[in-house]
Amino acid sequence: MVNCSKCGHEFLCDREKLIPKKPFAKAKKAISVQHSQKTREVIQSALVETGLIQLVCLCASLFIVAGCVWLFYNASSEMGSSSFLSMLQQPQQRSFALFFACLSGGLMAFAGRRHKFIFILLGLLTAVGVASLPFVYPVKVNPSLLGSHEGAAHPEENGDVSGFISSGLKQLPGENGSVQNYGEGDLKPLFVAIDRKEDQGVLGVWVVGVNAANRDMVKAYLKRMAQSEDEPIFYDRKGTGGGLFVITPTPITFKEFVDVISKMGKVTLQDKERFFVEVILNRDKFEARPASAALQDERHQYFVLANLKELSCLDIRRVIAAAKRLASVDPEKMRHEVSAKLVELLREPWGRDAEYVTALASALVVWADPADAEAQRVVYYVATELKKADCEIPASLVRFLLRGPEEKSFALLLDEWKKDPQKWEEECxxxxxxxxxxxxxxxxxxxxxxxxxxxxxxxxxxxxxxxxxxxxxxxxxxxxxxxxxxxxxxxxxxxxxxxxxxxxxx
The missing domain is CATH 1.25.10.10 (Leucine-rich Repeat Variant)
Known part of the structure; x- marks a missing residue:
C-alpha cells in the first residue's frame, strides 16, 4: 500500500514499481538525521532542566581548588622538596597558580543556574584564593637548583667555575626554611666577588622584603655592622620578592655575620662555605610607624617605654632621635633597662657616624649610675674614640667620667683643656x-x-x-x-x- 503524495489516498502497487533505491536511501538518511537532532535536543533539554552541567562545573571547580591547595601545601612543607613546583622559579609558580585560578573561577561562575550573580562573586573569590597560594604557601627551594650532593660530585661536568651548582646551601632545622628559589643569575654576583676577592672577606645576604623605602637603611646598617669600608652593593631581583647585598671587604667571621643578620629578621638559610645568608626582613625595625604621642610628650606615662622600644629599631635616624629625647629628661623609672640598652648599642660597631655615637653616649651619662663600671668603661672608650677622630667630646661625658673611679678621666680632660682652655676651664x-x-x-x-x-x-x-x-x-x-x-x-x-x-x- 502506497500513499499518494498529492491526494493522500492509498492504492496497491508492486514492489518493483516503487520509488528507486537511490532516492529512497536519501529519504531514509534525512529521516535518520532528523531523528538524531531531536535526540540531542531532548538530551540537552534534560541536562539543562536537571542542572547536571552546572553540577559538573561546580565539582570541577572545587576539585581544581583542592588540588592546587594540596600541591602548594605539600611543596611548602618539609616533605615537599620533590614536588614539581619546587623545580619552577617563583614567577613560573605564580603563572601556574594564575592559570588554574582563572580556570576554577570561570567554572564556578558558570555553575550558577538561577542565582548567577552569587556564583559569579564566588568565582571571583575562588580565583583570588587560588592566585594567592604562592604567597600563602611559599614553595621550598629544591636542592637540585641550589646544589645537591650529586651535583657537587661532578663539578667539571657543569662547567660553572663560580661554584653555583656546588654551593651546598644549608636549610636550618625546625620551622625555618628557604622561601626563595634561586636561579643561576640571582647569586652569581656573590660568587664572582668571592672568586675575585678571596682574601678580602666577602659576605652575601639575600633580603626578602627589601624595597625602595628601606633599601638605603638596610645598606647603612650592613655597612656599619659588618665594619666594611665600602658600601654594600645591592642587586635588585624584581619579581622574586627580594634582593642580594654583597659586602666586601669585611673583617668579621661568618658566625658574627649570622648574628648581625638575625637582628634584621628571621634567618631562613645559611651557607658557611659561600658566606651566604637569607633573611626575611622585619620591616617594623626599618620603616617608621605612625607618630605616637608617647614618643614626644615627656609627661606621658609611656614616654620612656616608647623611646626604649625605638632604640631597638635598626634605622639609625630613629635611634638618634630617641636617644636625644631620653637625654633631655630626668630618669625616674626603668633606669637600669634604658642604661643596659644604651650600653649594648655602644658596644656594637658605630661606623663613622659621630652624631649617632654622641647621641647614645649623651643619653647614657644621664641614665647610667656613675658608679657603674661598665658604663664608665664604655663612656671612656667613646670619648677616646671621638678624640682620635678629632671630633668634639660633649662636656657631659667628661663630667660623668670625673664622677667615677676611672683615674684616666682627668688626663682626658686635661688634653681637651689644653686644646681649648676657655671651653674646658670650668670643667677643670x-x-x-x-x-x-x-x-x-x-x-x-x-x-x-x-x-x-x-x-x-x-x-x-x-x-x-x-x-x-x-x-x-x-x-x-x-x-x-x-x-x-x-x-x-x-x-x-x-x-x-x-x-x-x-x-x-x-
Whole structure:
C-alpha cells in the first residue's frame, strides 16, 4: 500500500514499481538525521532542566581548588622538596597558580543556574584564593637548583667555575626554611666577588622584603655592622620578592655575620662555605610607624617605654632621635633597662657616624649610675674614640667620667683643656684638687699665655699650699693679664687657707 503524495489516498502497487533505491536511501538518511537532532535536543533539554552541567562545573571547580591547595601545601612543607613546583622559579609558580585560578573561577561562575550573580562573586573569590597560594604557601627551594650532593660530585661536568651548582646551601632545622628559589643569575654576583676577592672577606645576604623605602637603611646598617669600608652593593631581583647585598671587604667571621643578620629578621638559610645568608626582613625595625604621642610628650606615662622600644629599631635616624629625647629628661623609672640598652648599642660597631655615637653616649651619662663600671668603661672608650677622630667630646661625658673611679678621666680632660682652655676651664675647676699638680706643671712649662692665664684662674679655685709658690713666681710677670690673674688667685687661696692677703696684692 502506497500513499499518494498529492491526494493522500492509498492504492496497491508492486514492489518493483516503487520509488528507486537511490532516492529512497536519501529519504531514509534525512529521516535518520532528523531523528538524531531531536535526540540531542531532548538530551540537552534534560541536562539543562536537571542542572547536571552546572553540577559538573561546580565539582570541577572545587576539585581544581583542592588540588592546587594540596600541591602548594605539600611543596611548602618539609616533605615537599620533590614536588614539581619546587623545580619552577617563583614567577613560573605564580603563572601556574594564575592559570588554574582563572580556570576554577570561570567554572564556578558558570555553575550558577538561577542565582548567577552569587556564583559569579564566588568565582571571583575562588580565583583570588587560588592566585594567592604562592604567597600563602611559599614553595621550598629544591636542592637540585641550589646544589645537591650529586651535583657537587661532578663539578667539571657543569662547567660553572663560580661554584653555583656546588654551593651546598644549608636549610636550618625546625620551622625555618628557604622561601626563595634561586636561579643561576640571582647569586652569581656573590660568587664572582668571592672568586675575585678571596682574601678580602666577602659576605652575601639575600633580603626578602627589601624595597625602595628601606633599601638605603638596610645598606647603612650592613655597612656599619659588618665594619666594611665600602658600601654594600645591592642587586635588585624584581619579581622574586627580594634582593642580594654583597659586602666586601669585611673583617668579621661568618658566625658574627649570622648574628648581625638575625637582628634584621628571621634567618631562613645559611651557607658557611659561600658566606651566604637569607633573611626575611622585619620591616617594623626599618620603616617608621605612625607618630605616637608617647614618643614626644615627656609627661606621658609611656614616654620612656616608647623611646626604649625605638632604640631597638635598626634605622639609625630613629635611634638618634630617641636617644636625644631620653637625654633631655630626668630618669625616674626603668633606669637600669634604658642604661643596659644604651650600653649594648655602644658596644656594637658605630661606623663613622659621630652624631649617632654622641647621641647614645649623651643619653647614657644621664641614665647610667656613675658608679657603674661598665658604663664608665664604655663612656671612656667613646670619648677616646671621638678624640682620635678629632671630633668634639660633649662636656657631659667628661663630667660623668670625673664622677667615677676611672683615674684616666682627668688626663682626658686635661688634653681637651689644653686644646681649648676657655671651653674646658670650668670643667677643670669642677674636677677639684685632683688635677692641681698637672695644672701647676702647665703653668710653669707652657709657652701659651692664654693657657697660662687659664691655669692661674683654675688654681685660684682648686689650689692649696702647693699652688702658692707657683703663683708667686708670676706676680711680677711682664704679661699684665697673667700677673693680675696670679695676684687674684693668690688672694683666693690665702683666704681659703685662713691667711691674710698677699703683700703683692695689697
Amino acid at each position: 675647676k669642677a674636677a677639684g684638687p685632683t688635677g692641681e699638680a698637672a695644672i701647676i706643671k702647665v703653668l710653669n712649662e707652657s709657652d701659651d699665655f692664654v693657657l697660662k692665664r687659664s691655669a692661674a684662674r683654675i688654681l685660684g679655685e682648686i689650689g692649696s699650699e702647693a699652688s702658692l709658690s707657683a703663683l708667686k713666681a708670676f706676680v711680677g710677670d711682664a704679661d699684665n693679664e697673667l700677673r693680675l690673674c696670679s695676684e687674684l688667685s693668690l688672694n683666693l687661696i690665702e683666704k681659703r687657707l685662713g691667711r691674710g692677703a698677699s703683700p703683692a696684692v695689697r
